[in-house]
Amino acid sequence: MGKVIAFSNQKGGSGKSTLSANIAVLWSNSGYKVAVIDADPQKSLSYWLTERKKYYGEDDIGIDFYNFDIRNLSDEIKKIKRKYDYIIIDSPPAITFETIQIVKVSNGIFVPVQPSPLDLMATLPFLQIARDERKKPLIILNRVMPRARLTDAMVLRLRYSGAKVARSRISSKIIFAETFAVGRGVIDINVTSDASREIINVGNEILRNL
């Protein structure tokens, strides 16, 4: 039976779509059967998939895509769960009925956050919603700048408040934006790059938390 994971955070621009795409590529290239669901009305991940089809050809992108009505997510996922190892949901930047359906159906909730106090504050209500659904959200720090002391202070404070913060982090690198725009993941370009190493580490940490 496939596992459902969601990248969620009510804060926009935190990296939900970037991580959805890159983790989908990582697992697909690792030989898993992967599907993605774009639950964000802004449709960034759908755009990425369209570009990916242009690059690799309609049938060779290695990832299946479902355009579900998120209000019926639970029933829709039941129908496809057997076909996949992993189903990845890219969430909208809001707390709505749809977001709560996503939290309910997911085996793991992963919360990208930029390491700034304001971003963190905007994330706290979502963490509480996930906990209310008896899930243990895992925060993934994204766009981490080198030698940022602020980040360590934030991680301490987060852990003190009971949040789980992933050990692996994603740094701020232009290659994440460049590859997304052309429908690719950093793993497609070079599996041994720094960016790919970060995605591999985050992917493995996600699997350990399922």
Ligand SMILES: Nc1ncnc2c1ncn2[C@@H]1O[C@H](COP(=O)(O)OP(=O)(O)O)[C@@H](O)[C@H]1O
């Ligand atoms: N680690 C990163 N390094 C550089 N740019 C990033 C990184 N993560 C995300 N971005 C860029 O930040 C913007 C927001 O990221 P996105 O994944 O679309 O966030 P969300 O889906 O949460 O709104 C995009 O332009 C994306 O390319």
Ligand SMILES: [Mg+2]
């Ligand atoms: Mg997005």
